[in-house]
Structures are given as structure tokens and as C-alpha cells.
Amino acid sequence: MSKHAITILFLVVTTIITAQNKTCNCLEELDNISELIKNAASYKIQVKKQNRETELEAWKSQIVKEIENDTLKDYFCVGYLQKFASFIKDRHNEIYWRPDDIPTHVPMYTKTLDTRLVQNDGVSGIYHMGSDKIYVNKESDGVWYGITLSSNNENWTEGSIRLKIQQTPQGNYELFEFYQNGILFYQNNIKIQDGRIHGTFWNTSNQYFFNKNHKNNFNYESLGPTVDYIGIKTLKRTRSLMKEAEQFYEENLPKLTHQNLIIDLRNNGGGATKQADDLLKYIRKNTDIQHIYVLINFKTGSAAELTALALKKDPRTKIAGENSRGMLEYGYGNKSFSGKTDCAGINAVFSTEHVDKKYSPYEIKGITPDIELGNNADWIEQLLQTN
Structure with a gap:
């Protein structure tokens, strides 16, 4: 050097x-x-x-x-x-x-x-x-x-x-x-x-296997004869995204016929869990799926974390990756509190809703994965090797 x-x-x-x-x-x-x-x-x-x-x-x-x-x-x-x-x-x-x-x-x-x-x-x-x-x-x-x-x-x-x-x-x-x-x-x-x-992108190897920039808001791909993949970029509930989600699920949920399913929530900052309801309902009834892997990283937050926990209720599910962001116990409800300091105008945005105290163990710390994945190889490849 x-x-x-x-x-x-x-x-x-x-x-x-x-x-x-x-x-x-x-x-x-x-x-x-x-x-x-x-x-x-x-x-x-x-x-x-x-x-x-x-x-x-x-x-x-x-x-x-x-x-x-x-x-x-x-x-x-x-x-x-x-x-x-x-x-x-x-x-x-x-x-x-x-x-x-x-x-x-x-x-x-x-x-x-x-x-x-x-x-x-x-x-x-x-x-x-x-x-x-x-x-x-x-x-x-x-x-x-x-x-x-x-x-x-x-x-x-x-x-x-x-x-x-x-x-x-x-x-x-x-x-x-x-x-x-x-x-x-x-x-x-x-x-x-x-x-x-950890908790940042900074690393000495200049590799970013923990990161995922989804091409579309909702993504489906078949990863061979035994693995289906769904990547969800956001759970925001705008009218256009709700319509996009509805169309995506209608077209792609019937394709989930393989024994392994990967649901990628990396970089998903949340929105509303209702955006994932159709996916959760379909998976519960799907007997073809034997193993479900949910990918999370340090930018997986809020409603995306709640979705990961909802998927975790299924005994077939394992969460993989790294600790998520830790934004579960509180929320903004219909409207957050916003204010500024008197002098410099530093912005302050605070929660107005207590979602549920049962999420307290995850707040700040995040969800700890069942399978921890390092930054030495592609995360999906690492998962497939554990199969």
C-alpha cells in the first residue's frame, strides 16, 4: 500500500x-x-x-x-x-x-x-x-x-x-x-x-455479499430444480405498490412448487405487514415447500422485521443473514411527532405508537438469525450449500 x-x-x-x-x-x-x-x-x-x-x-x-x-x-x-x-x-x-x-x-x-x-x-x-x-x-x-x-x-x-x-x-x-x-x-x-x-457498509475486503439491491419492488426467480426465490424490496402501502404486489402475487405464487423457498428481505426498510399477507397465507397452505429461508441484513427494518417474525412462526422457516435493524416495538402510527431545536433547527422525529411490548427483546438489537452468513461469499450460494 x-x-x-x-x-x-x-x-x-x-x-x-x-x-x-x-x-x-x-x-x-x-x-x-x-x-x-x-x-x-x-x-x-x-x-x-x-x-x-x-x-x-x-x-x-x-x-x-x-x-x-x-x-x-x-x-x-x-x-x-x-x-x-x-x-x-x-x-x-x-x-x-x-x-x-x-x-x-x-x-x-x-x-x-x-x-x-x-x-x-x-x-x-x-x-x-x-x-x-x-x-x-x-x-x-x-x-x-x-x-x-x-x-x-x-x-x-x-x-x-x-x-x-x-x-x-x-x-x-x-x-x-x-x-x-x-x-x-x-x-x-x-x-x-x-x-x-457491522451495522455499516464499511469493510476491508471491498465485498458486499450482505447487501442486496433488488431490481424491482417484487422479484421472483427459479434457482434450479429445487429452489424458488422471492425478493421484496419494500412493503410501502401506496396505491401503486399495493396494485403491483397484488399482480405479482397473482402471477408468481402458483410457481412456488419446489421444496425450498428463499424470501429475501435484505435492505427492506418496512412499510406495512399487510403487503405480505397474501404471501404468508399462500405459504401456510403450500405443502410442496419443505424449507423456508428468510434473508435479513442490517437494513431490514420495521414491517419487514415483523414479516420475518411472522414467517418464523412456521416450523419450516429459518432466518439467515445478520442481525436486522431493530425497529419493532414502536412506530409512527398515523403520524409521528416532528420538531426542531430552537437554535440550529436540528430535526427530531419521535414515535407516537407502542406496537407491542413483546417485541422489546428485538428493539435496537434486531432479530438474530438462525443461520449467520459472513461476507466471504454470496449469501444465496451459502444457503444453497447448507441444503
Whole structure:
């Protein structure tokens, strides 16, 4: 690997975001979010109803200390707001801000790097996500920065910090990641294993067997004499999609005559479980099918997860892949709560519906597959080999 020398000074900043000529302080925005989150259905159930206000206030005090001790707090502020909100186990609660000028709102690295000197710590290394390449380098004890080496996106120049990984006192990892559009997201308890930052696309081998971009919203294919395949991209209940689903099921459900059926829900962010009702009803009555495999990945969420669990009730079903997103216990109902912080206008979207407490074990953690599939070969091929 060639040597990448990056010597760029940190920008000296004193504000998180300048919005409408206002200077917005991260601690003030934390106060704003701590008030807004009281509108979430999950806050009322997990905090108010259980008398955990004191615990939440202590958690907030911890976040305050972390913000004060972070020299890059103005860049990672939204991530700290998300970390505060993570006290409540509800993936439908979202806090985000979209910068109008990405380069001025992301930090630049300050030291010289040599990508030939990768530390053997299980985290450091060169990671890929499509055309983007970063060098994850250990900055200090328990802190790593993911520094841009190259990108087809002109907003991400060499030296810009794409992500920060921190190790918690409990030994877990947490992630602050800038998406390519500049939006910052926080994740706790992430797993870094086999050359991949799980819960993301970043991996050292530049392979994406865990990913699936379905060509159509509903897909059918015969994969040989013993396997049928159905891939569902979305479960959204728009009129056009409902009509498309109805037509797809009418044309393709009678084709499910083989002993093995793969139902691919990778990257399916949900919608409404009713979109899968016809599929579930048909499968229950189908005696030709002996084995059902449901593929899920870290982007399988909400109604798609509920559909996977509904399929799991059938004793013929095994779930395969990796842990899903973990968006089951709460929802937006007829309408989510939406608000913005007073200063910077950081967006807050919170749940308004408690779907069912029985889904609590899956919230945030996601559904754990019966068959775990790695990023070393095509997932469908791996499944067929287990047959």
C-alpha cells in the first residue's frame, strides 16, 4: 500500500452550526432535545411510567462531560444528541441535521499518516464503501478516526474525517459516522469483526455479499430444480405498490412448487405487514415447500422485521443473514411527532405508537438469525450449500 501523507490542520471552530446568524452551542441543543424527546411514546413508557427521570438526568450529565471533553464536539454534536436519545430503546426516534455545505461541517485530520503501518488491534485498517476508501487509525486509547483516502464524491476530500469509533468502559464499541450526504449518525454496541464494521457498509475486503439491491419492488426467480426465490424490496402501502404486489402475487405464487423457498428481505426498510399477507397465507397452505429461508441484513427494518417474525412462526422457516435493524416495538402510527431545536433547527422525529411490548427483546438489537452468513461469499450460494 502506498504511503499517504496527510498533514492538514484542524479548523478552529467555536460553533456547532450557524443557522440564521445564530451561534448554536451543543450543550444548549442537548437541553432542547431533552425537552423534545418527552413527546415520544417510548419516553412516556420507558422513562415517565417507570419513574426513570433521575436515571435519564444522570445519563445526560455523562453526555455533557463527553461533549465538554471532545475537542471535535462542534462537528460530532448531533451524534452526542443521538447518543443521549439512545437511553430510550426506540429505533424510530430520530435526530438529524443535513448540512448545506459538507466540507465546512466535517473535521479534517491533523497528523501525518502512513497506511503501511496498520496497527494490529482488530479495528485499524483500510476500509471500503463502494468508491469511498478510508483509513481507520487509532488516535488514542479507545479512540479511532476513519480518515478519507479517496472518494468519487467531491465533498469528501483526502484527510476529511468520515467516522469516529470509541471503546466504552464496558469494552464495547460505539460509532459516529458521517454518511456521504453529510448527515451524522450514532450507533452503540457495534461489532467489528472479520474485517467489517457491522451495522455499516464499511469493510476491508471491498465485498458486499450482505447487501442486496433488488431490481424491482417484487422479484421472483427459479434457482434450479429445487429452489424458488422471492425478493421484496419494500412493503410501502401506496396505491401503486399495493396494485403491483397484488399482480405479482397473482402471477408468481402458483410457481412456488419446489421444496425450498428463499424470501429475501435484505435492505427492506418496512412499510406495512399487510403487503405480505397474501404471501404468508399462500405459504401456510403450500405443502410442496419443505424449507423456508428468510434473508435479513442490517437494513431490514420495521414491517419487514415483523414479516420475518411472522414467517418464523412456521416450523419450516429459518432466518439467515445478520442481525436486522431493530425497529419493532414502536412506530409512527398515523403520524409521528416532528420538531426542531430552537437554535440550529436540528430535526427530531419521535414515535407516537407502542406496537407491542413483546417485541422489546428485538428493539435496537434486531432479530438474530438462525443461520449467520459472513461476507466471504454470496449469501444465496451459502444457503444453497447448507441444503
